[in-house]
Amino acid sequence: MTSDHEVGPDRASARPGPAPRDVDLDRVWVGVAAEVWRRRPGPVERLAGRLLRSPGLARALVTTPSLLLAWVVATAVVLLAGALATLGTGTPYVALVAPAVAAAGIAYAYGPGVDPAWELSCSVAVSDRMVLLVRALTVFGLNAAFGLAASAASGVATAVTLGWLLPMTAVCALALATATVARSANVGVAAGVASWLIAILAGQAATGRISAAVTTSALWLPCLAFAGCCAAIVLYTTRIPKGSS
Amino acid sequence: MNVATTDLTRRFGRNVAVAGVTLDAGPGVFGLLGPNGAGKTSLLRMLATVIPPSSGRIRLLGRDPGVYGQRRQIRRRLGYVPQNLGFYPGFTVVEFVEYFALLKELPAAEVHRAVAVAVERVGLGDKATAKLRTLSGGMLRRVGIAQAIVNEPELLLLDEPTAGLDPAQRVAFRALLRDLGQQATVIVSTHLVEDVGAACTQVALMDQGKIVFHGTPDELVARGAGTTAAGDAPLERGYSAVLAEAGS
Known part of the structure; x- marks a missing residue:
């Protein structure tokens, strides 16, 4: 589709004049262009590429919408505010807020509603299920790390500091499963946040304490089982049925 | 054959988008024509391994896209423009x-x-x-x-690739298609009959999920000859004549 009038200024300047007959200028130009246009991956992408052993998967990871700088900063700010509120009131706000924040991040990690090139990415060699897995794990890990830091900074009891991690796993799994089945990040966020809100309110109604949802160890096993079920739903939804082709 | 489908069907709920399509395509440029809602996009999405068929068989580049390892090999050699x-x-x-x-x-x-x-x-x-x-x-x-x-790619799937291109770009694009079709199987879904006439060696016409015509552009022209089918150009008249026959 290239014609002479489409040659850009960069290319024009790369052609100083007549060349010897045995020089293929198009070939030379492509070599020059490949070097001039070469993108240098950042340190995070390089590290991810080594860890995942796939430059494509690493590139897909660093384009995760909920890992972009603005989102990460917003997450940190919310949890920092939660830590300050916890310090001021003694109520474990970090533990109460962290699962909902993480669920939103997970729901916005992957899918047709948030990834503009999702249709194309379903036709490439790097499996969309691998992209989903890597993105979800990374978003979860980052949110868990932020939550732990904020929880530790807020000085609440160790039981509460760790008590939200399992509910967070369950809420994130629900958000991911719902977003994947409904093919909508917003539906995933709504399901995750609503379920966590219901859990908090139910805990408060049963015990009179708003922190019951993150301090009742009896919920940990059901949370793990629920997360496992949600993970199974995600795997089932993203499969290509055998015998269909 | 780089593309071989047998009785390929795709349903979305109760709606049958593709209804038992059997198609073979080797290297060259293959035009896929049809009115809106004929099932062209659903067929291309199945060939692009984006969605699985509801029933029927597909083999792409000699491999089965229903098997993970083979699907990955297909995708490495596939190009797709949705x-x-x-x-x-x-x-x-x-x-x-x-x-x-x-x-x-x-x-x-x-x-x-x-x-x-x-x-x-x-x-x-x-x-x-x-x-x-x-x-x-x-x-x-x-x-x-x-x-x-x-x-x-050895298999290139293009869904309405000339939409938004100006006439000069479309002419250049057709040349690119012909060039690509020397080695690869290029399947182009389009509304623009003139694209098919200028670039395609084979053409299929879809209507209501089925292939109602499969042949060369010249054969499609012949179907419109001597009829009162609508169209400003011979290919358009052939297109209209086949659709009229299919609908009757």
């Missing part, structure tokens, strides 16, 4: 094409050169470092084509 090309507005042309080169698992040492070749081939060399949000619709279409050909 009807609605999604893009990352903050990416440059080169970054976008490179992103898909990496996802198609091109060897790292070949990626940069392959990207440069693809970008030059669609005439976007002077926009290589421009952000996608600054490009016109026609240029974005060409970016989509660049990412599709970056891995020099």
Whole structure:
């Protein structure tokens, strides 16, 4: 589709004049262009590429919408505010807020509603299920790390500091499963946040304490089982049925 | 055959988008014509391994896309331009094409050169470092084509690729299609009958999920000869005549 009038200024300047007959200028130009246009991956992408052993998967990871700088900063700010509120009131706000924040991040990690090139990415060699897995794990890990830091900074009891991690796993799994089945990040966020809100309110109604949802160890096993079920739903939804082709 | 489908069907709920399509295609440019809702896009999406069929068989490049390992091998040699090309507005042309080169698992040492070749081939060399949000619709279409050909695919699937291109760009694009069709199987879904006449060696016409005509452009022209079918050009009259027959 290239014609002479489409040659850009960069290319024009790369052609100083007549060349010897045995020089293929198009070939030379492509070599020059490949070097001039070469993108240098950042340190995070390089590290991810080594860890995942796939430059494509690493590139897909660093384009995760909920890992972009603005989102990460917003997450940190919310949890920092939660830590300050916890310090001021003694109520474990970090533990109460962290699962909902993480669920939103997970729901916005992957899918047709948030990834503009999702249709194309379903036709490439790097499996969309691998992209989903890597993105979800990374978003979860980052949110868990932020939550732990904020929880530790807020000085609440160790039981509460760790008590939200399992509910967070369950809420994130629900958000991911719902977003994947409904093919909508917003539906995933709504399901995750609503379920966590219901859990908090139910805990408060049963015990009179708003922190019951993150301090009742009896919920940990059901949370793990629920997360496992949600993970199974995600795997089932993203499969290509055998015998269909 | 690079594409072989047998009794391929795809349902969305109660709606049957593709109804028992049997199709073989080897190297060359294959035009897929049909009115809106005929099932062209659903057929292309199945061939692009984006959605699985509800029933029937597909073999692409001699492999079964229902098997993970074989599907991955197919996808490495596949190029696809969907009807609605999604893009990352903050990416440059080169970054976008490179992103898909990496996802198609091109060897790292070949990626940069392959990207440069693809970008030059669609005439976007002077926009290589421009952000996608600054490009016109026609240029974005060409970016989509660049990412599709970056891995020099053996099977190239293009859904309405000339939408948004101006006449000069369409002429250049048809030349590119003919060039690509020398080696690869290129399947082009289009509303524009003149694209088929200018670039395709084979043509299929779909209506209500079924293939109602399969032959050469000349054979399609012959179907309209001597009829009162609507159309300004012989191919359009052939197209209208076949659709009228299928509907009667």
